[in-house]
Amino acid sequence: MAKIGGKKELLEKFVQPEMMCCACARHVPDEAIMDIGVGLGLVAANLAKAIYAPDAVFMYESGSIDATVVGDRLPEGIDDSVIQADTPCITDLLHVLGWATMSGKSTHTLLGFAQVDKFGNLNTTCMGNYYDPDIRFPGSGGAHDLGTGAVHPILLGPQTRKSMVDKLDYKTTLGYGEDGHFRERMWYPGKGPMVIVTNLGEYEPDPDTHEFILTGVMPYSTVEECVENCSWDLKVSPDVKEIAPPTAEETRMLREVLDKEGKNTGWTKLVNK
Amino acid sequence: MAKLKLMRVEDAVKRFVHTRTSLLSSGFPLMRKPQIFWREIIRQHINDKMDLQIISPGVGDETNGYMVAAGLVESVVTVFISQERPGTNPSLRRSIEKGIPRRIRIEDLSNLAMNSGLLAAGLNVPFMPCLSGRWGDFRKPGFGRRFNEDGTIPVHHYPKEPVIKDPFGSEVDVALIQGLYPDVSVLMAQASDPYGNALVVGQLAYDAWSPFAARKHIIVVADRIVDTAACKQFPNLTLVPAFAVDAVIPWYGGSWPCNSVGHYAEDIPHMNETLKRSKTPEGAAECIQEYCLSYKDHDEYMEMIGKDNMKELEATPTKYLVDPFREWFMSDSEVEILMKQAEAERAKAEVESEAK
Numbered sequence: 069m070a071k072i073g074g075k076k077e078l079l080e081k082f083v084q085p086e087m088m089c090c091a092c093a094r095h096v097p098d099e100a101i102m103d104i105g106v107g108l109g110l111v112a113a114n115l116a117k118a119i120y121a122p123d124a125v126f127m128y129e130s131g132s133i134d135a136t137v138v139g140d141r142l143p144e145g146i147d148d149s150v151i152q153a154d155t156p157c158i159t160d161l162l163h164v165l166g167w168a169t170m171s172g173k174s175t176h177t178l179l180g181f182a183q184v185d186k187f188g189n190l191n192t193t194c195m196g197n198y199y200d201p202d203i204r205f206p207g208s209g210g211a212h213d214l215g216t217g218a219v220h221p222i223l224l225g226p227q228t229r230k231s232m233v234d235k236l237d238y239k240t241t242l243g244y245g246e247d248g249h250f251r252e253r254m255w256y257p258g259k260g261p262m263v264i265v266t267n268l269g270e271y272e273p274d275p276d277t278h279e280f281i282l283t284g285v286m287p288y289s290t291v292e293e294c295v296e297n298c299s300w301d302l303k304v305s306p307d308v309k310e311i312a313p314p315t316a317e318e319t320r321m322l323r324e325v326l327d328k329e330g331k332n333t334g335w336t337k338l339v340n341k
Numbered sequence: 342m343a344k345l346k347l348m349r350v351e352d353a354v355k356r357f358v359h360t361r362t363s364l365l366s367s368g369f370p371l372m373r374k375p376q377i378f379w380r381e382i383i384r385q386h387i388n389d390k391m392d393l394q395i396i397s398p399g400v401g402d403e404t405n406g407y408m409v410a411a412g413l414v415e416s417v418v419t420v421f422i423s424q425e426r427p428g429t430n431p432s433l434r435r436s437i438e439k440g441i442p443r444r445i446r447i448e449d450l451s452n453l454a455m456n457s458g459l460l461a462a463g464l465n466v467p468f469m470p471c472l473s474g475r476w477g478d479f480r481k482p483g484f485g486r487r488f489n490e491d492g493t494i495p496v497h498h499y500p501k502e503p504v505i506k507d508p509f510g511s512e513v514d515v516a517l518i519q520g521l522y523p524d525v526s527v528l529m530a531q532a533s534d535p536y537g538n539a540l541v542v543g544q545l546a547y548d549a550w551s552p553f554a555a556r557k558h559i560i561v562v563a564d565r566i567v568d569t570a571a572c573k574q575f576p577n578l579t580l581v582p583a584f585a586v587d588a589v590i591p592w593y594g595g596s597w598p599c600n601s602v603g604h605y606a607e608d609i610p611h612m613n614e615t616l617k618r619s620k621t622p623e624g625a626a627e628c629i630q631e632y633c634l635s636y637k638d639h640d641e642y643m644e645m646i647g648k649d650n651m652k653e654l655e656a657t658p659t660k661y662l663v664d665p666f667r668e669w670f671m672s673d674s675e676v677e678i679l680m681k682q683a684e685a686e687r688a689k690a691e692v693e694s695e696a697k
Contacts (some may be wrong), residue, residue, distance in 0.1 A: 152659050
């Protein structure tokens with residue numbers, strides 16, 4: 069296998085969350101109808117719409133559909149007033165999550181995680197015993213529903229041995245189930261996650277087993293680093309590729325338009341060194 | 342003849358909130374939450390053992406956090422304990438992780454499952470089928486009865502989200518979400534007439550159904566009181582009909598620091614500040630003193646928010662959403678006249694009722 073990645077010097081030009089946003093955005097097709105949450109996924113979704121998917125329709129589960137963000141900041145939440153000021157359709161959660169998502173009309177979504185296992189199942193609820201947890205996370209929100217219904221979820225989150233795990237502390241959101249085949253035993257509108265994007269690499273499901281294997285390495289990371297920072301016995305695709313760094317246009321959009329203050333990606337740390 | 346429902350917030354809390362009341366809040370983490378009602382609960386009961394239950398899609402907002410920090414809450418039924426990008430509420434985490442000041446019980450649902458449970462309650466059926474909830478740890482046993490007959494707390498025992506096959510033969514499996522029945526549902530509305538026809542604009546989130554899940558009382562907190570003509574002009578925007586409402590609390594700014602689109606935006610700096618200060622119990626206690634116990638009346642409440650701050654929040658691009666109703670806004674003095682009339686009518690009815 070040719071040596072890929074390993075260009076640590078690139079981290080003087082951009083920060084890892086910027087790379088994750090770009091990698092996620094490149095997966096969003098122009099015809100996407102997307103359920104949108106908050107956090108880095110929101111930035112990635114807006115980057116996608118700005119460059120790769122201008123005709124994508126965003127749905128916020130609290131009710132705004134196809135909203136244009138008004139003002140010069142991204143929403144702080146899916147119920148932020150900046151996405152209620154210029155939108156042709158405002159409805160309720162039952163319509164967005166109950167109807168659109170469960171009837172297969174939501175083609176994509178972006179889901180963050182605290183933990184992910186090898187079949188793309190997610191934990192955003194707690195570490196430790198649920199009834200007496202060591203750490204309590206925010207909870208599902210709509211994540212469980214989006215994982216259930218959105219046709220092609222894109223998962224994004226940090227990669228460490230504690231986050232890419234054999235066994236989740238709490239099973240919040242369905243990927244492909246404990247054995248990789250749960251969706252085949254019960255009818256689901258969603259097909260299962262299409263990709264996991266972490267700060268170190270990209271992972272796609274094996275078409276037969278649905279086990280996520282390494283298919284892409286961030287330009288500053290290496291195959292070895294991805295394998296070391298995963299608790300399950302990570303398989304590597306023979307065609308694993310190096311992910312291209314942020315383009316000039318992606319960087320401009322992130323730093324000058326979407327995340328000017330770096331609240332979401334932290335890019336200003338590079339400037340403030 | 343329609344009954345006037347105007348009620349002062351302190352009176353509404355006295356009448357409708359008691360030990361072990363379960364309370365459902367409208368809104369979402371940044372949006373249209375009746376914060377003034379929770380502040381009043383804290384004002385009246387800060388030293389009481391209330392064992393309240395909060396049912397809310399997001400319990401991570403400022404005042405729910407204060408209620409937990411003040412030890413007023415026994416349990417929450419929720420989907421999210423974060424205030425979205427501002428962050429997870431430290432008071433909720435401290436209670437759940439460390440039992441400080443007391444360990445609240447928490448039952449997690451997903452957004453669709455919880456909304457389905459409220460829909461079931463609104464439709465007066467015991468459960469609602471749902472495609473969510475068929476996999477995962479939401480199916481860990483839940484609360485069941487909140488309290489045993491003798492007042493002790495039962496251990497988690499009842500199955501959540503059982504899965505059945507479609508009895509009509511489609512072979513589709515569905516989870517059953519039990520009906521979620523709060524005692525009292527509190528709706529924050531941009532406007533209401535004095536009889537309880539509550540107008541809501543902007544995102545609805547759960548609120549197409551959340552008021553109707555209430556087992557006992559629906560309360561409306563309204564930024565503005567309008568003439569009923571406003572409701573008749575836009576009857577599709579009247580979310581709750583007057584006959585179902587027990588009280589209308591007029592309080593402009595009642596959702597702060599959450600938004601009430603059309604009136605004011607979300608106060609993110611305030612949310613950031615109070616979340617940061619609430620990282621310690623002492624900081625949370627100071628915030629409770631400053632933001633729940635310090636104001637005497639609405640004028641002082643608005644000073645607490647800050648006049649310049651409120652002006653900035655009111656310069657929201659959503660302002661136009663309330664423009665159609667402005668001609669029907671009642672003035673404070675008109676509302677006060679009707680409030681006194683409502684109070685007199687209630688007092689008379691109570692005397693007549695006692696005499697019977």
